[in-house]
Amino acid sequence: MSIDKEENSTHQSHVVDQTSRMETRNGVAQYLPDIDTDVFIVGAGVTGLTVAALLAAAGVRAYTIAKHSGTAPSPRAHVTNQRTMEVFRDMGIEEAVRQVSTPLPLLGNGVICTSLTGLELGRYSCYGAGPHQLSDFAQASPSEMVNSPQHVLEQVLLTHAREKGAKINFSHELVGIEQSESGVVGKVRERQTGARYTVRAKYAIGADGGRSLVAERFGFGFEGQPGLMNMLTSWLEADVTEYTAYRPSCIYMIAQPGNAFWVGSGTLVAVKPYTEWLLNRQYNSEAEIDTSDDAVIAYARKTLGIPNLKIKVKDTSRWQVNNVYATENCRGRIFLAGDAAHRHPPASGLGSNTCVQDAYNLAWKLALVVSNKADSSLLESYNQERQPIAKQIVGHAIQTLYNFAKVPEALGFQQGQSIEEGYKSLEDLFSDVPGAEQRRTLLREAIDLQNRRSNALGLHLGQRYTDSSAIVDDGTPFPEHRRDPVLNYEPTTHPGAYLPHAWIEVKTRRMSTLDILEHGHFGLIIGIGGDPFINAAEAVGHELGVKLPVYKLGYRCPYDDVLGEWHAARGELGDQGALLVRPDRHIAWRTTSRPDDPEDALRRALRHVLGLDLRREQQLE
Incomplete structure (x- = not known):
């Protein structure tokens, strides 16, 4: 995932872990026995669960904590590319992931429109679904891209990790961590009881997301721009089969007059075609935004162009888009992985994929080092290899946002213009008035740029x-x-x-x-x-x-x-x-x-x- 949550979700639908140890005496929290392990993993999202599973499969003693009560409460990240599916194939869970996912070629259109019932502004083939793409994607990999919402993907990873013997504790929060020449010492608090204990390990992995405490405590440096824009995501149940099934798409990009935001008026992301969706929209941080169900439903109906659409709001959350990567991914015995090391727009779907690939790179190296089959210098290669990749994917993701901003520009949309002015610009664009053909060429070029967002096969596989x-x-x-x-x-x-x-x-x-x-x-x-x-x-x-x-x-x-x-x-x-x-x-x-x-x-x-x-x-x- 590549978003930095600002507040907890207003609805809860995630799997809650029930195995946390509880120990109190006379209502007073007690200290629990210390944990001695080889690798201490902080965070149990996509990154932490993947590395926990890989280390467990390699026979490495590892201990994983997460301050949250369970796996992801909402879909969040969703695009899973071929390289990541190859990793899952190697782990033996490719089919389990496919079972909870939708093959992306079945959603192989990129659709840009004024609303689901309004004017379609452009369409292009993506995820290997187009006739001109079929051979390239099929020849590149034995695996197919899928749309795997994070809340179900994490459940697959958690089940697999525990089957391999991984020790994972939710509702356990890191409150302090130090390292020395000989190891790492972490201080942990059980959130349910307040009980505290110490984890001693040879190495630690900060897989604790965009507001990583591990990165903060050890002073990791970052480059880029945080807080580029404020976003609101609503997880909706709404049957819009009539308006989407004939042009199946993973993302419907909605651009309406009077809205020149980077993401237009919103993006509608398929969670479960064609009845479950994420509606992402940008908002002005200087203005209050109403996150009530009534307000969310009203905005969704207006944006989708279906005034009486029956909608159930399952979750609403605010977050920020960042454009940031760590200048180094390791310091001594401490490693950053996933969103803790790179924080970028979700555009191009690189977030959870890079999380999995970080874990895949690091786990085997740790396994060889802790078993004394490799020198600890092998671990330096994790930074040498993955930090440049983080820089690359962050830069690509932000560029795809700039690329989409060219679409409303080509349409003649401007912030603050009237609805009438915006639709008059569209009317002229798709007419025979002087200059319209040149404007349509600019629009086609802007739409072609979206291939770099949805068809970045070389970026996915060519690292x-x-x-x-x-x-x-x-x-x-x-x-x-x-x-x-x-x-x-x-x-x-x-x-x-x-x-x-x-x-x-x-x-x-x-x-x-x-x-x-x-x-x-x-x-x-x-x-x-x-x-x-x-x-x-x-x-x-x-x-x-x-x-x-x-x-x-x-x-x-x-x-x-x-x-x-x-x-x-x-x-x-x-x-x-x-x-x-x-x-x-x-x-x-x-x-x-x-x-x-x-x-x-x-x-x-x-x-x-x-x-x-x-x-x-x-x-x-």
Whole structure:
């Protein structure tokens, strides 16, 4: 999620946790037993639940708290992109997420209109639903984008985390935290009873959202602009099937005369097509806003253009749009992840996706470090890799807001103009009066810009780690982008890139190259001439105590490239080369041909990634 809530919701419909420990004596709160663990996770939203599940699956002792009484009380974030679905696929919960979601191609229109019953101003295809997009999205990933409202997504994550053995306590609030050279000490209060206890851990993760206490206590620096605009979100039950089903969309962007806000008069976001919605609207912070159900219903009817629409208000909340990212994602033993590290507009749907991907990057590194299979310097790569991504996605999200502001500008809408003036401008726009054709060209250009909001395939899948101690550079540059890198994904096997997806066959079963990798472990991909790497991987894995399975991938290999898709995606990698793939599926090392001593080359690469050479240097000193 990428919004910073200003106040609690006025309605409650979330799952409340019932496992919080309570201990009082004569009505006086007592101190509870201290907790000793490896990783202390503060926050149990999308970020905290994901990292808790991943650490539990890896056998890491972790303890998670959240001050809230349960999972998210309202939909909030909703767009879940293909990269995040790939993470869920690896975690074994992709189908569970799909069961509570709507496939986004089924909502594959971007609709801009004056109201649901008014004039449609523009429409474009998105989320891979358009004929010209089908192949790009399908070829890029084995997973499909879905609309997964946060209140149901978090329930899936919570169930999975607890099934893996994660310890998660809601209504437990962090009241103080310190770190030393040897560890982290957190002070926690049970909100229901006032009882207090101490958590001692080796590391701590601040996954506590846009007003992160962890970030504040440790003085993390931030860049950007907070409080860009004030927003009101209403969660509504309203059957508008008649006005939406023929042009199914995840978001209906409503632009009306007299309103030149960045988000127009509001955005209608599908929660459950076509009967449950979020209505987002911007408001002037200098004016009072009525958040009563009656006021919300009146505004919704006016904005949607349906005067007698039957509406039930399930939740209303105020929040602010921010344009902020942390200048560093770790300080000593403290890590920031998710909204605690990057706070940006929800436009382009990058919030919860980046939260999951932060967790996916950090969890395996912590697992190796706490098990003493990697040096603690490996953890520095989390900041090296994810902080530039945070900066990138924050900048992209704010740009998409500016891009939408061009729509009312092209329509001739201005703040303070009369309704009559605004509709006269529209009448002229869609007529044959002098200059109208040029204005329609400007409108078309403004609508085309919305593709960068809803069709940013390259941004979603093309993340590259270019300056990381957990990547072994092979001395070659990343391939130059041939097309727009925001809209188009161009797979590569260059170190630092994500492993390309390709459909292959394994004993008559179709699989993705992403599916063959074992969850939570490194993998070595070789080709037809890579047999010497098999014994090398066994020896190096045994020596370093790291599981390192080998996958022979190519024409008529055990992992059979029957369609030639892997051959097309692997780029410079030859049949005698090899790829060392990290647990988060980013490529750690590549040799395009077979080295003279495969075992030594592989050993050097894996030791570099794990930071073991640095540990040896420190021991020698």
